[in-house]
Amino acid sequence: MNAPIAHSVLAAATLPQQEIVGDVLLEKYAKGEETMVSEIQARVAKALASVEKPELRAALEAIFLRAMEAGFVPAGRIMSAAGTGIQATLMNCFVQPVGDAISGLDKDGYPGIYTALQEAAETMRRGGGVGYDFSRIRPKGAWVKSTSSNASGPVSYMRVFDRSCQTVESAGARRGAQMGVLRCDHPDIEEFIHAKDKGDLSNFNISIGVTDAFMRAVEAGEDVELAHDSKPNKALIDAGAYERADGKWVYRKVAAADLWKQIMDSTYDHAEPGILYIDQMNTENNLWYCEVIEATNPCAEEPLPAYGCCDLGSINLTRFVRNPFTANASFDFAGFADVVAPAIRMLDDVLDATFWPLPQQKAESDSKRRVGLGYLGLGDALIMLNLRYDSQEARAMAAKITEVMRDAAYLASVELAKEKGAFPLFDADKFLAGKFVSRLPEHIKAAIREHGLRNSHLLAIAPTGTIVLAFADNASNGIEPAFSWTYNRKKRLAEGGTRDYLVADHAWRLFRHMFGEDAPLTPAFVTALEISADNHMKMLEAVQPYLDTSISKTVNVAADYPYEDFKNLYMNGWKAGLKGLATYRPNSTLGSVLSVTPTPAAAPAAEAAAPAVVADIDPTRVVIEHRDSGDLPAVSKRVDYWTKEGKQSVFLIISFAVVDGIINGKPVQIERPVEFFLPTNQIGAGQQWAASHMMQLSLAARYGVPVEKVLKNMAKITWENGSIRYGMMTKADGSQAPMYHGSEVAVLGHAIQEVLVERGILNADGKQNSVEVMAASLARRHGGVQATVSAAPVQAAAAPVAAATPAASSDEAAMRAMFPEGTGAKCGQCGAHDVHHINGCTKCVNCGEVGACG
Numbered sequence: 078m079n080a081p082i083a084h085s086v087l088a089a090a091t092l093p094q095q096e097i098v099g100d101v102l103l104e105k106y107a108k109g110e111e112t113m114v115s116e117i118q119a120r121v122a123k124a125l126a127s128v129e130k131p132e133l134r135a136a137l138e139a140i141f142l143r144a145m146e147a148g149f150v151p152a153g154r155i156m157s158a159a160g161t162g163i164q165a166t167l168m169n170c171f172v173q174p175v176g177d178a179i180s181g182l183d184k185d186g187y188p189g190i191y192t193a194l195q196e197a198a199e200t201m202r203r204g205g206g207v208g209y210d211f212s213r214i215r216p217k218g219a220w221v222k223s224t225s226s227n228a229s230g231p232v233s234y235m236r237v238f239d240r241s242c243q244t245v246e247s248a249g250a251r252r253g254a255q256m257g258v259l260r261c262d263h264p265d266i267e268e269f270i271h272a273k274d275k276g277d278l279s280n281f282n283i284s285i286g287v288t289d290a291f292m293r294a295v296e297a298g299e300d301v302e303l304a305h306d307s308k309p310n311k312a313l314i315d316a317g318a319y320e321r322a323d324g325k326w327v328y329r330k331v332a333a334a335d336l337w338k339q340i341m342d343s344t345y346d347h348a349e350p351g352i353l354y355i356d357q358m359n360t361e362n363n364l365w366y367c368e369v370i371e372a373t374n375p376c377a378e379e380p381l382p383a384y385g386c387c388d389l390g391s392i393n394l395t396r397f398v399r400n401p402f403t404a405n406a407s408f409d410f411a412g413f414a415d416v417v418a419p420a421i422r423m424l425d426d427v428l429d430a431t432f433w434p435l436p437q438q439k440a441e442s443d444s445k446r447r448v449g450l451g452y453l454g455l456g457d458a459l460i461m462l463n464l465r466y467d468s469q470e471a472r473a474m475a476a477k478i479t480e481v482m483r484d485a486a487y488l489a490s491v492e493l494a495k496e497k498g499a500f501p502l503f504d505a506d507k508f509l510a511g512k513f514v515s516r517l518p519e520h521i522k523a524a525i526r527e528h529g530l531r532n533s534h535l536l537a538i539a540p541t542g543t544i545v546l547a548f549a550d551n552a553s554n555g556i557e558p559a560f561s562w563t564y565n566r567k568k569r570l571a572e573g574g575t576r577d578y579l580v581a582d583h584a585w586r587l588f589r590h591m592f593g594e595d596a597p598l599t600p601a602f603v604t605a606l607e608i609s610a611d612n613h614m615k616m617l618e619a620v621q622p623y624l625d626t627s628i629s630k631t632v633n634v635a636a637d638y639p640y641e642d643f644k645n646l647y648m649n650g651w652k653a654g655l656k657g658l659a660t661y662r663p664n665s666t667l668g669s670v671l672s673v674t675p676t677p678a679a680a681p682a683a684e685a686a687a688p689a690v691v692a693d694i695d696p697t698r699v700v701i702e703h704r705d706s707g708d709l710p711a712v713s714k715r716v717d718y719w720t721k722e723g724k725q726s727v728f729l730i731i732s733f734a735v736v737d738g739i740i741n742g743k744p745v746q747i748e749r750p751v752e753f754f755l756p757t758n759q760i761g762a763g764q765q766w767a768a769s770h771m772m773q774l775s776l777a778a779r780y781g782v783p784v785e786k787v788l789k790n791m792a793k794i795t796w797e798n799g800s801i802r803y804g805m806m807t808k809a810d811g812s813q814a815p816m817y818h819g820s821e822v823a824v825l826g827h828a829i830q831e832v833l834v835e836r837g838i839l840n841a842d843g844k845q846n847s848v849e850v851m852a853a854s855l856a857r858r859h860g861g862v863q864a865t866v867s868a869a870p871v872q873a874a875a876a877p878v879a880a881a882t883p884a885a886s887s888d889e890a891a892m893r894a895m896f897p898e899g900t901g902a903k904c905g906q907c908g909a910h911d912v913h914h915i916n917g918c919t920k921c922v923n924c925g926e927v928g929a930c931g
Contacts, residue, residue: 499529696738814924
């Protein structure tokens with residue numbers, strides 16, 4: 078190793094750890110007493126080596142640990158759960174078959190709809206995302222002979238799966254990502270295209286399986302037949318439906334170009350549906366001779382058969398760049414290849430170490446032993462190599478890296494087959510006749526013929542979500558270029574107050590570390606926002622031939638990207654031989670669609686809850702018939718909030734009364750709110766509902782209805798005037814971000830909650846404290862004696878958001894230009910309509926929360 082290489086490696090090794098790395102590590106991956114990356118890696122290495130022969134375990138554990146230290150990062154499920162003893166799957170995702178029956182099995186042996194639903198729920202409960210092909214379900218208007226009725230179609234049943242996913246998520250499991258697929262020739266395809274136009278199916282990504290025949294028909298301006306096995310009802314037959322020679326029923330014909338335009342219009346408007354080039358997936362499938370691909374996992378990098386799974390891991394490419402940013406920059410292909418072999422063995426061991434939600438999934442895996450090795454940090458590695466992501470030179474380098482990974486992975490699987498045996502469905506003649514395998518070098522094909530292959534598939538490039546933060550110093554995600562060089566987060570300090578800290582891209586940090594803060598960035602420093610959609614797709618085209626499965630990549634385009642340019646992207650993707658494509662364009666339609674406005678909940682009716690005639694008297698339920706004459710303790714709170722018209726301010730007054738009770742035979746005093754009031758001179762037309770809620774809330778509070786119930790209802794109310802910014806939320810990592818609410822009523826509800834938390838009536842989660850806690854809070858404030866004079870107004874307003882938010886960097890400004898405020902889905906953490914697909918994952922531009930990938 079020469080001096081420049083040693084210097085560059087040392088420079089990377091001595092980078093101070095970013096705070097975000099520690100935060101995400103502890104929040105997402107550390108278990109028990111773990112606090113360091115090395116401790117997590119040691120746990121995972123030991124867990125995977127434990128399924129090997131006893132005499133090999135110690136040596137392999139050391140090899141596995143060195144592979145992770147060198148840059149291999151198993152997928153998040155593996156890093157989080159391996160070696161913990163919990164019954165959670167180490168697989169990221171599965172494909173769940175769905176047949177044309179209500180329950181049991183359909184005529185082709187596929188599980189019926191509700192059987193499939195139960196199986197999918199069990200899979201999601203154990204932590205796996207699920208993809209489905211709903212094309213077997215008979216279309217709307219098909220005749221159901223057994224019940225003499227008409228079928229309702231696959232979209233209606235997708236709503237059942239959607240609600241089930243939401244229920245599993247609300248029970249505390251990992252968010253159940255779902256992919257719903259329908260073939261382009263299904264009679265209900267138009268309903269499917271528009272299924273998410275008004276916010277339905279919010280727990281699904283949806284994609285259309287398009288065939289080569291359909292795409293040729295689009296090009297030629299021809300009609301296509303929408304057909305299914307199921308016989309249509311009499312009305313449809315009378316209208317022209319007919320049976321084909323192959324036994325399928327053609328429900329109707331449509332112009333392929335018209336159907337394609339609907340797809341493109343919908344995708345341009347709200348980013349779905351995506352496209353799966355289903356024939357290309359099957360043509361390139363190594364197991365073309367024994368399985369059919371009909372769907373993918375939710376992120377689409379894994380085309381999978383029924384009950385197939387994703388067993389994923391990524392190698393950090395930035396670890397193999399030597400002399401970064403210099404004229405002598407190079408990629409260490411030999412060192413990279415050396416990490417591939419242990420990575421493949423580790424992923425193969427994952428299949429034996431994991432908990433399987435369903436026996437069918439285990440049987441499918443045992444027969445084929447699919448794994449998916451990929452990489453992360455491609456965008457940053459290209460920068461370090463002085464290659465601009467959208468250049469032909471960068472694409473050639475990416476292709477070479479992927480080719481080296483392919484060859485090393487297949488040779489590693491051959492070596493495993495020598496030791497452990499080939500996957501059970503291996504057939505040398507048929508396997509080697511596959512289109513993808515035919516492109517392998519001759520010496521690898523010869524080795525496969527002689528020894529077999531341990532794994533039917535070996536390669537996939539997945540989105541890498543939070544593992545790039547926890548284990549790769551925020552290197553660029555998967556195959557993507559960096560999205561921005563820096564962004565700011567606000568973190569609370571233990572001694573009080575807050576401070577801003579910087580979250581930075583790894584390549585940018587390394588460059589600054591090596592050359593100083595004032596050194597001009599090289600021309601290779603280009604972000605995703607500066608790359609054309611066409612050049613994003615060209616990178617996929619360069620890399621795809623070397624991958625036996627697929628790539629997760631979302632082509633982000635700006636809100637003002639011309640439709641005339643956009644409409645050709647998916648046609649060009651088919652011509653380029655891709656297996657799938659997804660795009661994302663933020664716009665106002667997307668924001669309004671993906672956050673459905675709930676029906677305003679009525680305030681609870683006043684219900685007299687007179688004290689029961691028992692020894693104990695619950696002071697929280699005592700009815701306060703009349704307001705005491707004279708003064709009451711009160712809080713006056715100024716509420717500053719921001720609407721699309723700018724800053725607004727109202728004063729909120731809450732009065733309290735001391736209430737006596739008896740608990741366990743002993744007298745007790747607590748404080749309860751009895752009046753909620755907005756002075757009349759500040760109430761405009763838009764705030765009249767708010768004033769009405771104050772009166773209803775006052776009545777409910779005096780009659781012993783728990784205030785928290787009313788506040789929850791207020792929080793659900795959403796108006797058509799857009800989100801309102803008020804208050805700050807604190808994430809698990811200690812950082813803060815502005816909160817957004819659906820209406821002024823919701824803002825006031827949150828402000829009231831803040832006051833009641835401060836007074837000890839509610840806890841930090843907004844739930845009513847016990848009588849004992851409330852009594853102790855009153856005693857501390859008033860010594861247990863009822864106050865008879867007006868308390869000094871308490872100024873409890875949150876600091877204005879404008880002052881609390883750090884000044885936007887140029888990167889943040891560019892990101893906000895790409896994703897205008899309010900054009901995304903609603904964030905479950907901060908409430909902002911700012912959740913967008915960025916680098917294959919969902920991310921809130923407001924608070925930085927990373928959600929599901931797909």
